[in-house]
Amino acid sequence: MQWTCYLSLGANLGAKGETLREALRLLAVLPDTQLLRASSFYTTAPWGKTDQPDFLNAACALRTSLTPLELLHECQDIEVQLGRIRHERWGARTCDIDLVYASDGITSDTAELRLPHPYLTERAFVLVPLAEIAPELVIKGRTVTAWRDSVAHQDYQLALEVCDPYPLHLIACMGMDRGIGKEGQLLFDEPEDKAFFREKTTGGILIMGRHTLATLPDEQPLPRRLNIVLSRTLTGKAQAAKERAGFVICHDLTELWQTLGQLQSEENWRQRKVWVIGGAAIYRLLLPYCRDAWLTEVAANVPADAYLPELTGMTLQEEIASQLSPTLSFCYYRRTAASSYGD
Numbered sequence: 133m134q135w136t137c138y139l140s141l142g143a144n145l146g147a148k149g150e151t152l153r154e155a156l157r158l159l160a161v162l163p164d165t166q167l168l169r170a171s172s173f174y175t176t177a178p179w180g181k182t183d184q185p186d187f188l189n190a191a192c193a194l195r196t197s198l199t200p201l202e203l204l205h206e207c208q209d210i211e212v213q214l215g216r217i218r219h220e221r222w223g224a225r226t227c228d229i230d231l232v233y234a235s236d237g238i239t240s241d242t243a244e245l246r247l248p249h250p251y252l253t254e255r256a257f258v259l260v261p262l263a264e265i266a267p268e269l270v271i272k273g274r275t276v277t278a279w280r281d282s283v284a285h286q287d288y289q290l291a292l293e294v295c296d297p298y299p300l301h302l303i304a305c306m307g308m309d310r311g312i313g314k315e316g317q318l319l320f321d322e323p324e325d326k327a328f329f330r331e332k333t334t335g336g337i338l339i340m341g342r343h344t345l346a347t348l349p350d351e352q353p354l355p356r357r358l359n360i361v362l363s364r365t366l367t368g369k370a371q372a373a374k375e376r377a378g379f380v381i382c383h384d385l386t387e388l389w390q391t392l393g394q395l396q397s398e399e400n401w402r403q404r405k406v407w408v409i410g411g412a413a414i415y416r417l418l419l420p421y422c423r424d425a426w427l428t429e430v431a432a433n434v435p436a437d438a439y440l441p442e443l444t445g446m447t448l449q450e451e452i453a454s455q456l457s458p459t460l461s462f463c464y465y466r467r468t469a470a471s472s473y474g475d
Contacts, residue, residue: 133236134197135235135236135238136194136196137194137200137231137235138192138234139159139193139230139231140249140257141229142190143226144185144187148187148293149393151214151226156192156297157298158210159210159229160297165198166195169265170191171192171295173261174189174257174289176189188293189258191232191262191265192265193265200238200247201240204245207229208229211229232247232262234247253282260288263276263277290397294389294393295393297421298421298469301424301425302408302443303408304409304415304425304426306430307319307320307436308433310441313411314435314437320428324454324456324460332407336358337395337404337405338354338357338406339409339418340360340409341411342365343413345374351377353377359379360380360388361374361381362388362414364383367383392406419444423470424449428461428462429462431461446465447466448464449465451463
């Protein structure tokens with residue numbers, strides 16, 4: 133039997149945002165389970181034991197055929213994978229995943245699992261994210277929205293942090309052996325591929341590495357897009373020069389997620405797609421966070437020294453033949469775990 137479960141997630145140690153995103157990714161690939169919705173991330177004050185760092189909290193909805201106890205055990209396994217050590221009630225933790233409510237009249241009242249969660253209607257850090265994804269859900273005769281409003285005095289705020297477990301989209305042009313470049317230059321110069329790239333990415337946010345930056349005309353930002361360079365080594369005067377030219381520089385993943393969180397909180401960039409455009413090292417680094425990919429596939433083998441990694445976890449959804457060249461096709465791949473989780 134399939135049923136829907138609402139979960140509360142929290143972390144207040146380490147890279148909290150990436151921990152929650154990884155928890156969502158791991159929940160999405162549980163057996164016989166779909167990740168239906170996930171909330172934004174919220175910064176909340178600790179509850180119960182207050183002498184600890186603030187938490188990052190979220191909520192999600194799963195549709196599953198697992199039993200409640202099986203789902204609980206899977207969640208506990210994910211907590212362990214993400215570094216959770218249970219040594220103090222309500223204490224600091226790298227990851228906490230609680231089953232808080234189930235649909236279809238499913239309940240549990242055992243020492244191991246109480247469902248609904250006994251503190252569900254008292255905690256803003258549960259109710260605020262839950263109200264975002266299930267505002268009309270009725271618990272104890274009141275909607276989640278009404279319960280949320282009853283705890284509005286508790287301390288919480290929307291976090292400027294990327295909350296989507298798969299926030300990125302990949303785009304590339306490759307040969308039959310997955311070659312994409314040689315000696316710092318793009319391997320293919322196909323006008324139809326360039327037009328396809330412009331159509332897909334104009335108005336969006338681009339993420340590139342230093343080698344891809346060097347292939348841009350005069351190393352200037354591509355127009356009508358926000359250009360982000362992800363590089364540990366672009367610092368000092370070189371960084372200042374690129375920032376003056378209009379690039380945004382990020383030195384690691386934590387800075388990238390925070391930058392994207394800030395951008396997506398702004399009216400001008402809200403809901404814009406974020407495209408990974410290369411090179412090979414950036415593709416390898418960011419592929420685990422990509423929801424889908426558009427590949428221009430060229431039916432040719434050209435000597436290369438840079439290659440696109442295999443799109444592990446993605447499946448081909450659509451293939452569009454070129455109207456101009458028999459050697460080109462445009463192929464859309466989507467991550468299976470994200471298939472039920474909307475863009």
